[in-house]
Amino acid sequence: GQQVMQIPQYQHVQEGEDFTTYCNSSTTLSNIQWYKQRPGGHPVFLIQLVKSGEVKKQKRLTFQFGEAKKNSSLHITATQTTDVGTYFCAPSNFGNEKLTFGTGTRLTIIP
Amino acid sequence: KAGVTQTPRYLIKTRGQQVTLSCSPISGHRSVSWYQQTPGQGLQFLFEYFSETQRNKGNFPGRFSGRQFSNSRSEMNVSTLELGDSALYLCASSPQGLAEAFFGQGTRLTVV
Numbered sequence: 001g002q003q004v005m006q007i008p009q010y011q012h013v014q015e016g017e018d019f020t021t022y023c024n025s026s027t028t029l030s031n032i033q034w035y036k037q038r039p040g041g042h043p044v045f046l047i048q049l050v051k052s053g054e055v056k057k058q059k060r061l062t063f064q065f066g067e068a069k070k071n072s073s074l075h076i077t078a079t080q081t082t083d084v085g086t087y088f089c090a091p092s093n094f095g096n097e098k099l100t101f102g103t104g105t106r107l108t109i110i111p
Numbered sequence: 112k113a114g115v116t117q118t119p120r121y122l123i124k125t126r127g128q129q130v131t132l133s134c135s136p137i138s139g140h141r142s143v144s145w146y147q148q149t150p151g152q153g154l155q156f157l158f159e160y161f162s163e164t165q166r167n168k169g170n171f172p173g174r175f176s177g178r179q180f181s182n183s184r185s186e187m188n189v190s191t192l193e194l195g196d197s198a199l200y201l202c203a204s205s206p207q208g209l210a211e212a213f214f215g216q217g218t219r220l221t222v223v
Contacts, residue, residue, distance in 0.1 A: 031209070042201060042214040043154070088154065092209050098167040099144060099203075099212055101154040 004091050006102030014110045019076040021105035023089030032072045033090040034063060035101070043088060043101075046074075081109050113137065115204050115215035123221045129190040132218045136183050136204030143185040144212065145177060148199040157200075160185055161207070192222045 005024045013019050023032065031050045035043040047056055049065035049072060056063045062075045072091075076083055089102040116135040124130050136143050145157040156169040160179035177187040183204075189196055199219050203212040 033211070035212075042216055043203075043212075045211045045213070048211065090212075096167070097142075097161070097207075097209055098156060098159060098169075099205075099209060100156045100169075101146075103153045 004089070004100070004102045006089055006105055008105055009103065010106050010108075012108045012110060013079055015081060016078050019079050019083070019107055020073055021087050021089075021107075022071065022073050023091065023102050024071045025091050027070070027093060029069050029091045030094045031092050032065060033092075033099070034072075034074055035088045035090060036085050037088065037104075038085040041085075046087075076107075079107070079109055081111060083107060084109050115202060115213050117200075117202050117215035117218050119218060120216060121219045121221075123223060124192050126192055126194060126222055128192050129188060130192060130220060131186055131188045132200055132202075132220075134185045134187075134202030134204075134215060136185070136202075137213055140204035140206055140213070141183055142205045142207050142210075143179055143183065144203045144205075145185070145187050146201045146203065147171075148201055148217070149197075154201070157187065189220075194222050196220065197222045 007022050033048045034046040037043045047063050052069050053067045054065040060077045064073045086104045086106045088104045118133045142161045144159040147155045158177050159167040163179045174190045179185045199217045201217045202215045205212045
């Protein structure tokens with residue numbers, strides 16, 4: 001079955017530094033979603049990637065889907081304190097309607 | 112448009128008891144998924160319902176069950192509670208299974 005690894009598990013960065021989290025699958029994905037969960041909050045949808053090699057940007061956030069559709073990354077440029085939280089990838093496989101989540105990367109910002 | 116509503120927000124139960132959690136999805140959403148979130152295990156998929164039918168199930172024991180009503184509202188039940196069932200239970204709704212999921216605030220269950 002599908003195995004998904006999300007790395008790193010934790011990341012502490014100085015405010016203003018960049019941050020990247022990676023999601024790697026053992027199988028080819030049909031698409032991948034990314035969510036952010038603030039401390040004490042619930043996951044909130046950020047984006048969905050569908051096409052091989054797709055790159056999408058949301059202000060300081062850049063999302064990539066690998067050419068082989070087996071991995072994805074989320075990159076934040078010049079982090080701010082509002083970026084604090086846990087970032088989850090949610091990969092999907094063909095023919096499976098189940099939305100499962102990666103282990104998440106918890107980002108903390110040092111002011 | 113009202114968001115996903117979960118009730119109750121907090122629950123304290125004793126080992127061996129059972130509990131029922133409720134989720135009202137966004138109007139028009141037919142898919143409801145349930146997740147268990149714990150610090151050590153992350154977001155674990157419990158089950159997904161679509162138009163009153165369970166389409167997918169995660170790797171949880173039979174003590175965990177759910178159902179969906181004709182108005183798409185969903186309930187999950189945990190019987191014979193164990194200490195390890197203490198967690199945040201999150202419900203998410205979407206128009207269909209793999210579309211953007213909208214989460215409720217969750218129910219924090221503590222088993223003592």
